[in-house]
Amino acid sequence: xxxxxxIKLENVSKNYRRGSETxxxxxxxxxxxxxGEYVAVVGHSGSxxxxxxxxxxxxxxxxxxxxxxxxxxIQDETEAGLTRLRGTSIGFVFQQFFLIPTLDVxxxxxxxxxxxxxxxxxxxxxxxxxxxxxxxxxxLPGQLSGGEMQRVAIARSLINxxxxxxxxxxxxxxxxxxxxxxxxxFEQLNQSGVxxxxxxxxxxxVNRCSRTVxxxxxxxxx
Amino acid sequence: MSFLxxxxxxxxxxxxxxxxxxxxxxxxxxxxxVVLSLDKGxxxxxxDDLVHKTGVHLYITKEGCPIEAASVIAQGGLSxxxxxxxxxxxxxxxxxxxxxxxxxxxxxxxDDGSRTDIFxxxxxxxxxxxxxxxxxxGGWFTxxxxxxxxxxxxxxxxxxxxxxxxxxxxxxxxxxSGILGRNYSQDDGTFFLPLATAQAMVGRExxxxxxxxxxxxxxxxxxxxxxxxxxxxxxxxxxxxKELSDGILxxxxxxRAIMFVMVVVAFIISVFGIINTMLMAVLERRREIAYLKCxxxxxxxxxxxxxxxxxxxxVAGSLFGAxxxxxxxxxxxxxxxxxxxxxxxxxxxxxxxxGIALTAFAVCTLIGVACSLYPAFRAAKIVPMExxxxx
Numbered sequence: 001x002x003x004x005x006x007i008k009l010e011n012v013s014k015n016y017r018r019g020s021e022t023x024x025x026x027x028x029x030x031x032x033x034x035x036g037e038y039v040a041v042v043g044h045s046g047s048x049x050x051x052x053x054x055x056x057x058x059x060x061x062x063x064x065x066x067x068x069x070x071x072x073x074i075q076d077e078t079e080a081g082l083t084r085l086r087g088t089s090i091g092f093v094f095q096q097f098f099l100i101p102t103l104d105v106x107x108x109x110x111x112x113x114x115x116x117x118x119x120x121x122x123x124x125x126x127x128x129x130x131x132x133x134x135x136x137x138x139x140l141p142g143q144l145s146g147g148e149m150q151r152v153a154i155a156r157s158l159i160n161x162x163x164x165x166x167x168x169x170x171x172x173x174x175x176x177x178x179x180x181x182x183x184x185x186f187e188q189l190n191q192s193g194v195x196x197x198x199x200x201x202x203x204x205x206v207n208r209c210s211r212t213v214x215x216x217x218x219x220x221x222x
Numbered sequence: 223m224s225f226l227x228x229x230x231x232x233x234x235x236x237x238x239x240x241x242x243x244x245x246x247x248x249x250x251x252x253x254x255x256v257v258l259s260l261d262k263g264x265x266x267x268x269x270d271d272l273v274h275k276t277g278v279h280l281y282i283t284k285e286g287c288p289i290e291a292a293s294v295i296a297q298g299g300l301s302x303x304x305x306x307x308x309x310x311x312x313x314x315x316x317x318x319x320x321x322x323x324x325x326x327x328x329x330x331x332x333d334d335g336s337r338t339d340i341f342x343x344x345x346x347x348x349x350x351x352x353x354x355x356x357x358x359x360g361g362w363f364t365x366x367x368x369x370x371x372x373x374x375x376x377x378x379x380x381x382x383x384x385x386x387x388x389x390x391x392x393x394x395x396x397x398x399s400g401i402l403g404r405n406y407s408q409d410d411g412t413f414f415l416p417l418a419t420a421q422a423m424v425g426r427e428x429x430x431x432x433x434x435x436x437x438x439x440x441x442x443x444x445x446x447x448x449x450x451x452x453x454x455x456x457x458x459x460x461x462x463x464k465e466l467s468d469g470i471l472x473x474x475x476x477x478r479a480i481m482f483v484m485v486v487v488a489f490i491i492s493v494f495g496i497i498n499t500m501l502m503a504v505l506e507r508r509r510e511i512a513y514l515k516c517x518x519x520x521x522x523x524x525x526x527x528x529x530x531x532x533x534x535x536x537v538a539g540s541l542f543g544a545x546x547x548x549x550x551x552x553x554x555x556x557x558x559x560x561x562x563x564x565x566x567x568x569x570x571x572x573x574x575x576x577g578i579a580l581t582a583f584a585v586c587t588l589i590g591v592a593c594s595l596y597p598a599f600r601a602a603k604i605v606p607m608e609x610x611x612x613x
Contacts, residue, residue, distance in 0.1 A: 050610075059516060059607040080520055087518020094610065098513035102231040110223045112517035160518070 007033040012065035025051040043215035091157030095172040127155035147178025229530035248543030255547025263573035304429035321350035321436040343420020360400035370414040373404035500597035512609035528598035536590025
């Protein structure tokens with residue numbers, strides 16, 4: 001760890017090319033997420049929220065600045081090193097669920113452990129119990145509602161017991177009742193010590209977070 | 223949870239496409255099995271006929287290239303080249319020779335063009351040459367008009383000993399003196415005539431197609447062959463039965479090349495089919511693959527996953543194809559028999575075996591798996607951030 005910070009961004013910028021134009025998606029951002037913190041990242045479409053989350057999730061490298069995730073600086077990591085770091089330290093939840101349609105719920109949740117070679121010993125079943133899907137273990141994704149699929153996706157993101165959970169619009173595809181269920185699960189996870197960063201437009205989620213980071217034009221708005 | 227289970231489950235997403243991809247490999251495996259069976263079978267059948275079953279070690283014929291000599295003898299055509307009968311006595315004086323069999327060979331196509339009958343004029347030296355010849359009924363020639371029938375010819379013509387057989391082409395009536403027992407060689411499909419009768423029928427009195435020789439000791443083959451070459455007129459050709467069969471197999475080379483081209487074409491179609499299918503499968507699942515990379519799937523994990531999917535299709539398709547090829551091989555042998563020009567051997571010309579099936583299975587499986595590499599590398603190179611941002 002880095003003084004209790006599970007994620008630390010120092011003067012991070014990210015530029016990329018779109019045709020002949022250079023897009024400054026993130027500009028000189030410094031941000032820390034402490035262990036056990038629940039942070040909301042908000043901003044308009046195109047403000048740089050997702051780019052910021054990709055950098056925090058080791059899916060992208062900054063053009064400038066330093067990023068430390070779970071005690072490791074990602075600039076100097078190899079691609080394989082970043083893959084390992086993602087597999088062991090970060091859970092991802094997206095607006096789309098990305099479940100494998102031919103695997104049942106239990107298998108979908110177990111899937112990431114295949115790549116980290118972790119023994120599960122019933123962990124997948126426990127996680128599904130936790131998200132309230134203990135009775136749906138052998139259902140296929142096509143037999144589930146949107147809210148249930150997102151709960152499966154959350155259980156899957158936690159299978160390798162990551163200390164960090166990154167969620168990009170996790171309730172974007174859900175009705176208010178299912179969104180409420182997801183928010184409750186996030187709170188429960190946060191209380192158990194998982195650091196959560198959630199990119200969202202949903203004010204209900206923002207209200208439940210311990211801190212909110214506003215992004216505008218790639219910069220943190222104070 | 224294992225990579226294999228995930229791979230097999232992925233194939234269930236589009237079962238028709240997976241099945242069609244497997245079938246394209248099955249066609250390749252079946253084609254390869256059939257072609258290898260024919261290749262092996264034809265070579266073995268020709269060698270059996272001309273080297274093992276004839277009892278002939280050497281032929282003396284009019285000089286020409288070995289292929290031409292092979293063609294003349296094998297096709298039974300009326301060659302413009304001929305050997306003078308007066309060399310037979312000189313050959314009979316050679317102590318190393320066990321049997322000297324002069325013969326006149328010609329072929330006649332039936333009026334409706336459906337069949338070519340092979341006539342062979344022989345002397346009783348043929349019985350020294352083929353001591354295992356057995357008569358099923360009747361016996362040796364009893365007159366100049368006698369004919370001995372091979373077992374298959376007797377069956378086709380519904381003839382028995384004593385029956386008369388009219389040859390329209392020569393306007394001559396022959397009497398069946400004997401019917402040979404089946405020996406699964408060229409003999410089964412031949413009409414045997416007294417040598418003088420055969421020569422008269424084609425107007426080549428005193429002329430022979432060739433003289434067949436049997437050695438007392440086959441280890442003397444080279445020495446005897448050299449001695450014969452020295453004593454024969456310069457325009458005579460001394461050819462070993464192995465050279466004869468090799469010559470015929472050279473004729474088969476063109477057919478063989480065409481068959482292997484078919485295999486290559488089948489493989490090319492399969493290869494493009496598999497690459498296309500797996501590439502589509504990868505492109506359709508870009509976001510899923512991107513997510514797998516998010517949660518720790520490394521480059522080699524994804525290559526392994528895609529390769530396993532292809533391997534499963536390849537194993538199933540190749541196994542099915544090799545089995546179908548084994549079953550189709552005898553049928554294809556019979557079909558090929560109708561189109562062969564050079565020489566139609568008497569035995570089975572398609573000889574599938576487990577080695578051939580395993581070879582076809584292994585080759586097709588390896589090709590299938592190799593085809594997965596490009597789509598697998600494409601999957602491994604997916605950048606999650608780009609996919610998740612843009613799609």
